[in-house]
Amino acid sequence: MTDDPDRHAQKMAKKKAARDKIMATKTDEKGLVIVHTGKGKGKSTAAFGMIFRCIAHGMPCAVVQFIKGGMSTGERDLILDRFPDVCQFHTMGEGFTWETQDRSRDTEMAQAAWEKAKELIRDPANRMVLLDEINIALRYDYVDAAEVARFLAEEKPPMTHVVLTGRNAKDEIIEIADLVTEMELVKHPFRSGIKAQIGVEF
16 A cells, blocks of 8 residues: 555545534534443543543532542542642542442432532532432432433533433433443453552542
8 A cells, every 4th residue: 555645635634624514513512411331441530531621621510429438539639639629529428339238328328419419510600510420329219310310401500511420321311411421341350350459440
C-alpha cells in the first residue's frame, strides 16, 4: 500500500466536511441524565472523571455515595482535602449489602441518601450531581426506581447533569436517561486472584 499524502489529505477533508455538517446541527444544551451500568469495571471511575472536569471548570457539583462505606478512597480524599468549596461529598452508605446483612438498615441509609440527593439536585447552583452506586440501591428496592425516574424527569433543573452508576440499571432509569453506557466485562484481575488495589479500584 502506497502512502499518498495528497489522497490522504483529500480523504480527511471530505471527512471533516461531513463532520462539520453534522456538528452544525447540534446546537442545543441541556442537563443530562447519564447512566453508567454493566458488569465491567469503570462505572464510578468514568463518573468521577466528569466530576473532576466540573471541578476543573469551577462548576459547583456534588457526590452522594449510596453503598460505599467509610473506607478511604482517592477520589473522596482528594475532593474533601482540596476542593470542598466546589464539590460537596456525602458518603451515606455503610458498605455493600452482603457486608451489612441488615436490609432495614440498608433501606434506611439508602432513603437518607436519596433525600440528600434530591436536595442537591434541586439546587440549581449544582451543575452536576453524581449518585454513585444508586443502581444497586434501586436493584434491591431500597429506593423506588419509579420515584427516582419521576423526580429526574419532572423536578431536575433544566441545566443540571445527574450521573447514576452501578450494575443492573432499572428499565425506568434507562428509559428517562439521555446517555446510557454499559461497561462490558471482558477480563478482570479479580478472577485471577488479584485483590482490589489502591490507585486502580480506590
